[in-house]
Amino acid sequence: MRRKTRICFIGCGAFCKSFVPLFKAHPDVEYTAVCDLIPERAQKYHEMFDVPIVPTFEDAISDPNFNAVAIFVQRHLHGPLVIEALKAGKNVYSAVPVASTIEEIVEIERLVRKTGLTYSMGETGYYRACAVFCREKMASGEMGDFVYGEAQYNHDQRHFHYSEEHHGKEWKKIAGIPPMLYPTHSTSMILGCLPGVYVEKLSAFGYEEKYLTDIFGREDQNYWGNPFSNTAMLCQLSNGGIARISENRRLAFAGPNSYISQFYGSEGCYEFAVSRHYFTHWDKNDPQKLLMDEVSHELLPKSVTAILNEPGTPQKISDQMGFWESAPRQHTERIPIEYRHEKNGHNGCHHFMVDDFCQAMATGLLSPTNIWQSARFNIPGLVAHQSAMQGGVLMDVPDLGDPPEDWPVLKLD
Ligand SMILES: NC(=O)c1ccc[n+]([C@@H]2O[C@H](COP(=O)([O-])OP(=O)(O)OC[C@H]3O[C@@H](n4cnc5c(N)ncnc54)[C@H](O)[C@@H]3O)[C@@H](O)[C@H]2O)c1
Known part of the structure; x- marks a missing residue:
């Protein structure tokens, strides 16, 4: 039985818009939503892609409706959000890079090893x-x-x-x-x-x-x-x-x-x-x-x-x-x-x-x-x-x- 992905995108900036349609179209994805600190950006995505808005990152990771988040915030801000998401039991797709400090990367590895959650960095x-x-x-x-x-x-x-x-x-x-x-x-x-x-x-x-x-x-x-x-x-x-x-x-x-x-x-x-x-x-x-x-x-x-x-x-x-x-x-x-x-x-x-992220989610x-x-x-x-x-x-x-x-x-x- 393949596990379906239910994902919230965090960060509705320049890059994420290339990915919302791909996740939406993937056969292993069941539900997508978007979130941005700046409500107008989330609103724009809502209108462009017909996806619901989640007000904050904290709302997304505490919502049992999602089993994953996709991190598309600025490049130097990934580490803390990935750590919080994993601690909340969410699988993570992250834009590059993993994080800005070795300590954050060590912590992400520790959490993935401990929880068995999927982590995938979208590396072109x-x-x-x-x-x-x-x-x-x-x-x-x-x-x-x-x-x-x-x-x-x-x-x-x-x-x-x-x-x-x-x-x-x-x-x-x-x-x-x-x-x-x-x-x-x-x-x-x-x-x-x-x-x-x-x-x-x-x-x-x-x-x-x-x-x-x-x-x-x-x-x-x-x-x-x-x-x-x-x-x-x-x-x-x-x-x-x-x-x-x-x-x-x-x-x-x-x-x-x-x-x-x-x-x-x-x-x-x-x-x-x-x-x-x-x-x-x-x-x-x-x-x-x-x-x-x-x-x-x-x-x-x-x-x-x-x-x-x-x-x-x-x-x-x-x-x-x-x-x-x-x-x-x-x-x-x-x-x-x-x-x-x-x-x-x-x-x-x-x-x-x-x-590859969706296949990893689906197969474990x-x-x-x-x-x-x-x-x-x-x-x-x-x-x-x-x-x-x-x-x-x-x-x-x-x-x-x-x-x-x-x-x-x-x-x-
Ligand atoms: N070739 C590639 O792989 C490639 C190319 C371009 C960008 N990227 C990556 O994509 C990511 C996004 O880049 P971008 O150019 O779209 O950035 P951007 O600055 O245009 O967008 C980032 C968005 O994240 C939002 N945000 C920040 N913190 C948030 C939070 N806590 N909760 C909700 N929203 C939050 C910001 O308000 C902003 O709208 C970066 O990490 C970058 O490294 C990768």
């Missing part, structure tokens, strides 16, 4: 076509032993000017969040391909912003006294491999904004720039020869592949062409038929994020982006910001371990 990076490709090539053995990977998430914070409409002058104080407090888009693309692997230690360096000093700075420009607009970390992984992760919030690169540039193994290597994806591997018939396959058609949405050789294509990719579509490598065949005409997002990732199995995996995506960033603030000092990274052995992960792709 885990489902991107490049991550699916490298994960499958690793699993099949074609890449051999993992050696080195590079991933980044580039998003210039001047884009967040739009949030002035919601947050007034406070928008700059939120936009100045340390880049490494939002690390999961990049870490997930590397670690999500390496089951059971975690960051053991790291060293990070920050680029101290010289231009947008009204957003980034050591005074009161932002809530964190954060001077860094861009931060990079070099990580020693538990499997002996190395990863370079960059979180950039002030530079002139638009799209694609989140990608693996290199994922190197002893037997096969993946490499990407702008619009071209390549896979190199040893020739089975000649151990001295490397073969290079272009795999762009598998990893790009079909609309982009169709114009790949036209002169204006890089500009179109920079303008986020294909943002709403999935690529052939992503396993859209497993997505519920009800989603066929539902809008997608982040290169076809939204459908997977919602489906773990979502792939469960708290143990998400902690491994998130905690290195929190340590990296401390390392960067201390000029790159080498730091150990705490690991919360694997999921309990008697709680298997969904295997959907």
Whole structure:
């Protein structure tokens, strides 16, 4: 018997509106409602999606009518709400990241372990076509032993000017969040391909912003006294491999904004720039020869592949062409038929994020982006910001371990 989800969305801002229709359309979801501190925002969602309004978060978590909440509040506010929801016995879908402190993540893990409630972080990076490709090539053995990977998430914070409409002058104080407090888009693309692997230690360096000093700075420009607009970390992984992760919030690169540039193994290597994806591997018939396959058609949405050789294509990719579509490598065949005409997002990732949470709820199995995996995506960033603030000092990274052995992960792709 599949358990049905009855969920209240907390935070009716810019992002959540992409998800209400997906939850509403999912065959395992029975009931949806919305809640925002600011009543007009909840009212707008009510009118847009025909969903009831719950006045406060506290009302939602104390209402037995709901068995889950979806946290879509500002990125630095997740931890306390997730903890309260779990304590109230609610299952949790959370937008990224898990939380802003290691202590909060430890507490969330403790509560999930103790209660057996579902926790799933909606991480786009885990489902991107490049991550699916490298994960499958690793699993099949074609890449051999993992050696080195590079991933980044580039998003210039001047884009967040739009949030002035919601947050007034406070928008700059939120936009100045340390880049490494939002690390999961990049870490997930590397670690999500390496089951059971975690960051053991790291060293990070920050680029101290010289231009947008009204957003980034050591005074009161932002809530964190954060001077860094861009931060990079070099990580020693538990499997002996190395990863370079960059979180950039002030530079002139638009799209694609989140990608693996290199994922190197002893037997096969993946490499990407702008619009071209390549896979190199040893020739089975000649151990001295490397073969290079272009795999762009598998990893790009079909609309982009169709114009790949036209002169204006890089500009179109920079303008986020294909943002709403999935690529052939992503396993859209497993997505519920009800989603066929539902809008997608982040290169076809939204459908997977919602489906995995709902499948986890329905079956009692773990979502792939469960708290143990998400902690491994998130905690290195929190340590990296401390390392960067201390000029790159080498730091150990705490690991919360694997999921309990008697709680298997969904295997959907
Ligand atoms: N690629 C991605 O995965 C991706 C992309 C965009 C945003 N996000 C995430 O989505 C989340 C939401 O982002 P956004 O841009 O929509 O933010 P937003 O600021 O537009 O909206 C947040 C809303 O939460 C409400 N809120 C805050 N505290 C609340 C509380 N206690 N109870 C009820 N409502 C409360 C606010 O009033 C606001 O309307 C963030 O965590 C962000 O990290 C993820």
